[in-house]
Amino acid sequence: MSSQGRILVLGVGNELYGDDGVGPRAVATLLEDTLPDGIDLMDGATRGLDLLYTLQDYDRAIVIDAVCDGGEGGRLLDFDLEEVDLRGYGPQISLHDLDLGSVILLARTLGEELPPIRVLGLTPSKTEPGPGLSPECEKMMPELLARVRMHLAEFVETEPSTC
């Protein structure tokens, strides 16, 4: 285990809903990698509130998700969660619809501790039922995966003797 503690790579989304499946798809690919001890890969799917407890079990996390920032689809976004304002779903919350943004908002409101979270996302262009990513997101998937591996390597290099 790293001296930075346990690291979670969490893919979030519904792989049966177009580009919402970016996270689970990335995690499925990363399962083929040999990762150092202390790094866990998880398909968080649409687990809603349960993601809060999952994140709290780790010391830092990389979250891979489809990210809507109002811009066009098929772009790679790479940011610390602290850098952005989360919209959440506000009044549309249901138990199924408690998306990651709402979970984080809820945790922040309650003063719940969360690990530092790096978000790696693709902006979606296909938002309709059905499996498979859009050509735009499909094209960007290798770059997204490379960025995840780069961040993981940075984490490991920071404390190489302990990984």
Place this chain on the structure above:
Amino acid sequence: MHENLNINVHHMARVEGHGNIVLNMKDGTIEDLRLDIVESPRFFEAFVVGRHYRDVPHVTSRICGICSVGHTMASVRAVENALGMEVSENVKKIRKLLHDAAFLQSHVLHAYFLVAPDVLGVGSVIPLAESHPDVVKMALRMKKFTNDVCDALGGRTVHPINVIPGGLARFPTKKELIELKAYYEKMLPDFETTYEVFSSLDYPDWFAGFDRPTEYISLHKPDGEYPLYDGQVISSTGRIIDEQDYLSMIHERVESHAAAKHVSGETDTYMASALARYNNNYDQLRPKAKEVAVKLGMGHPCTNTFANTFAQVVECAHLMEEDLAVLTELIENTPEPEAPVEPTKFGRGAAAVEVPRGILFHEYTFGEDGILTDANCIIPTGQNLANIEADMQKLVPGILDRSKEEITLSLECLVRAYDPCISCATHFLEVDFRE
């Protein structure tokens, strides 16, 4: 008093899946008042055709992420009925503990996350977390508790892998049972607080004063426990049938405005829910649950649909007491692991199981090779759709002197009282980059 009114709630909030409320009133006459179900059908009954009986519960569990335990129980019991597999009392006890934990989880989430924001006049749990952080933290703690019980007994939080046709894949050890009992005891104060919270809230008059007697259909065990896992099927009209004969009481039909089938029972509409169970099985409730019902101001029978949330809270009190007693029994006589029972026949079998939102039916037919040839699943929300619309017809004329906003809220609350679960949706992380 409104003479003309047009309300269209598109994709109403805080229900599972997609439904629209439509109200059109012209010159004092209600021309249209309905709940449109706009979600696509998902054809689970077709997915399982051609599957081996061992695989079927794993597929049908996916009908719902909230009620995955309930669908697993209905599926496994339908398989066992079709294949002549009789499981032991110990298997049933452990399954019931898991089943009950899913009820506790669903009820707590519905009451705190979906109903409380309505009563307190806030749009969601986020402002509730700002105004009542201790209550929301407590609700999260209760959710974590039920997750952990499902992990321990079901093998994982959702879509349990431990409940299999013929028995259990793994039995809990005595040490695990002792730990679980201690966990239940530790959580009792949070449940006590919950009974206080929901009995002390200030409910709107249309919530507290609503009354529409209807037919209630649920499981029933006249001489047994409060039935959630198995039993006969009872209508509040007085008719009791075996679960195998459920289609003699439950009649599905297609309505043009709903992608889910409407269902009638002994009468045109009926309610399947915690309230239906409460009304049909009041005598089987544990003393603590009856005490909580009094605290919440529930009579018996209770014909206020909005009180379905109260019935859920009452069931929490029942289940905490019931499950602590079952855990004590299991600790005293910890069961040895048993090999799964094998099929003794192949054919048709149905199972009726209660899930948090009401009675659920699964029915399967298997060929001699154990492969499924036919399936039918009737979920509680489908059963309730016609009754929801009948309740809307009763509610609206009595509140036409209110603002359009309040009428809209009352209709949304009425639908949410049923805790409907229409289906899963999509989840994107939405952000604004700071300039």
